[in-house]
Amino acid sequence: MSRQVVRSSKFRHVFGQPAKADQCYEDVRVSQTTWDSGFCAVNPKFVALICEASGGGAFLVLPLGKTGRVDKNVPTVCGHTAPVLDIAWCPHNDNVIASGSEDCTVMVWEIPDGGLVLPMREPVVTLEGHTKRVGIIAWHPTAQNVLLSAGCDNVILVWDVGTGAAVLTLGADVHPDTIYSVDWSRDGALICTSCRDKRVRLIEPRKGTVVAEKDRPHEGTRPxxxxxxxxxKILTTGFSRMSERQVALWDTKQLEEPLSLQELDTSSGVLLPFFDPDTNIVYLCGKGDSSIRYFEITSEAPFLHYLSMFSSKESQRGMGYMPKRGLEVNKCEIARFYKLHERKCEPIAMTVPRKSDLFQEDLYPPTAGPDAALTAEEWLGGRDAGPLLISLKDGYVPSKSRELRVNRGLDTGRRKTAPEASGTPSSDVVSRLEEEMRKLQATVQELQKRLDRLEETVLAK
Structure with a gap:
C-alpha cells in the first residue's frame, strides 16, 4: 500500500491575519472605475488608494500609521482632469508616486513627510505623450527615475522622470491591441507584456525587439x-475555454508548453499576481474575490506548488502589496496586503508560525533596498544590474540622506515645469509653515466634527 508523501516546505502553514478594526482605514470612497488595476499602492511610509472624485481624478495618500476613520475632508492628490486608473510608488524614494489617468497623462508627485495638509494639484512633472487613457504605471526596479507607462493607444513609453522626456517608445506595431499587463524583470533588462491579441511577449525595451512570445497561453477570451x-520563468493567469480561471508557469527559453498549468475555479474576476523573489511565493488576488491564494515556485517538477488560501467574507475591489522592507520581521510577517473594500482599506498580514523571537534568517534573506543600482543614463546606455540588497536583521530604517539624494534627481523635472523662484524660503521657515498648516487643519477638522454632531442632534429632534 503506497503512502502519499507530503512535500515539506517552511511555508506550508503560512496564514493570513486581517488587521483589527482600529488598524484599518475606514470611510474611504474607493474608486468605482471598472479597470483591472490594484487601485492601491503601499510602501513603508504611506498607503495610497484611488478614490471617487467629482469633476476629475484623485487619489488618497495617508501616512501608514494614520489608521481609523478617515475624515471626509482629508486632502487628496487631485491634479488629473479625469479618473486615475493606476498608481505606483517609486522603489527608490518613498515620497515619490506616479499616477496614470483617463486624461492621457502621467503625473509624478512628491508627498511631504507626514502626509498632505492641503490638496495637492501641482505634480513635480507631467509626462505627456499618450493619445488615449493611461492604465498601467511601472517603475524600473533598479535604475533611478526610469518610469514605464502603457496606454489604451497600445503604446508603451519609457520616461526619464529627471528630464520629463520619453526616452523609449514601443509603438502599436509591437502591440496591435489593448495591453493588459506589463512587468519588469528583476534587473530591468526585459519587460513581459500581455495583450488583447492573446499573446504574451518578452521585450528588450532599449532595442524595441520582441525576444520571445507565446500565442494563447490560456485558451479563454478574458484578460x-x-x-x-x-x-x-514567467507566470501567467487567465481563463480556459470553459471560463475556468487558470495559473501557468513557463520557461522563457521554451514557451511551447507550460511547466505547470493548474485550474482554480469558475469565478469571473481577473487574478492579480504578486511575486516575492525572496521566498519564491506568488500570491493570486482576484478582483471581486474574497480570497488570496498562494503558491510556492521551485526549480524542480512540478514547479508550482499550491500552499493555501486566505478567505474572508467581503470581496476585494483592489489590492496593494507592501515591499519586504515595510514588514514586521519580529512577527515573522513575510507579506502584507492592503485589501480595498467598498469603503475601507484592510491590511492583511501573511505570517509563518514560529515560536522563537529571534530573527529568522531563512525567512528574510537580503532583500531589495531603496538605493538605485544605476542612473537612468547608465541603463539607457546598455547597463543592467540587479537590486542593491539590504539585511532586515535589525529592521528597516530609512535614512534622510537617501531621500535628499533621490529628490535632487527630480529637481530637473521640476525646473522643466516651473521657473525657479527668486527667493526660496529656508527649510526652517517651510517646517514652521507646515506645522502651522497642520494645526489649522486639526482645528478645521474639530469644527467639522462639532458641526456633524450638531446636525445629528437637530435631525434626532
Missing amino acids: VRAVFVSDG
Whole structure:
C-alpha cells in the first residue's frame, strides 16, 4: 500500500491575519472605475488608494500609521482632469508616486513627510505623450527615475522622470491591441507584456525587439496577466475555454508548453499576481474575490506548488502589496496586503508560525533596498544590474540622506515645469509653515466634527 508523501516546505502553514478594526482605514470612497488595476499602492511610509472624485481624478495618500476613520475632508492628490486608473510608488524614494489617468497623462508627485495638509494639484512633472487613457504605471526596479507607462493607444513609453522626456517608445506595431499587463524583470533588462491579441511577449525595451512570445497561453477570451518569477520563468493567469480561471508557469527559453498549468475555479474576476523573489511565493488576488491564494515556485517538477488560501467574507475591489522592507520581521510577517473594500482599506498580514523571537534568517534573506543600482543614463546606455540588497536583521530604517539624494534627481523635472523662484524660503521657515498648516487643519477638522454632531442632534429632534 503506497503512502502519499507530503512535500515539506517552511511555508506550508503560512496564514493570513486581517488587521483589527482600529488598524484599518475606514470611510474611504474607493474608486468605482471598472479597470483591472490594484487601485492601491503601499510602501513603508504611506498607503495610497484611488478614490471617487467629482469633476476629475484623485487619489488618497495617508501616512501608514494614520489608521481609523478617515475624515471626509482629508486632502487628496487631485491634479488629473479625469479618473486615475493606476498608481505606483517609486522603489527608490518613498515620497515619490506616479499616477496614470483617463486624461492621457502621467503625473509624478512628491508627498511631504507626514502626509498632505492641503490638496495637492501641482505634480513635480507631467509626462505627456499618450493619445488615449493611461492604465498601467511601472517603475524600473533598479535604475533611478526610469518610469514605464502603457496606454489604451497600445503604446508603451519609457520616461526619464529627471528630464520629463520619453526616452523609449514601443509603438502599436509591437502591440496591435489593448495591453493588459506589463512587468519588469528583476534587473530591468526585459519587460513581459500581455495583450488583447492573446499573446504574451518578452521585450528588450532599449532595442524595441520582441525576444520571445507565446500565442494563447490560456485558451479563454478574458484578460491574461503575466509576471516575471525566479530563474528565467514567467507566470501567467487567465481563463480556459470553459471560463475556468487558470495559473501557468513557463520557461522563457521554451514557451511551447507550460511547466505547470493548474485550474482554480469558475469565478469571473481577473487574478492579480504578486511575486516575492525572496521566498519564491506568488500570491493570486482576484478582483471581486474574497480570497488570496498562494503558491510556492521551485526549480524542480512540478514547479508550482499550491500552499493555501486566505478567505474572508467581503470581496476585494483592489489590492496593494507592501515591499519586504515595510514588514514586521519580529512577527515573522513575510507579506502584507492592503485589501480595498467598498469603503475601507484592510491590511492583511501573511505570517509563518514560529515560536522563537529571534530573527529568522531563512525567512528574510537580503532583500531589495531603496538605493538605485544605476542612473537612468547608465541603463539607457546598455547597463543592467540587479537590486542593491539590504539585511532586515535589525529592521528597516530609512535614512534622510537617501531621500535628499533621490529628490535632487527630480529637481530637473521640476525646473522643466516651473521657473525657479527668486527667493526660496529656508527649510526652517517651510517646517514652521507646515506645522502651522497642520494645526489649522486639526482645528478645521474639530469644527467639522462639532458641526456633524450638531446636525445629528437637530435631525434626532
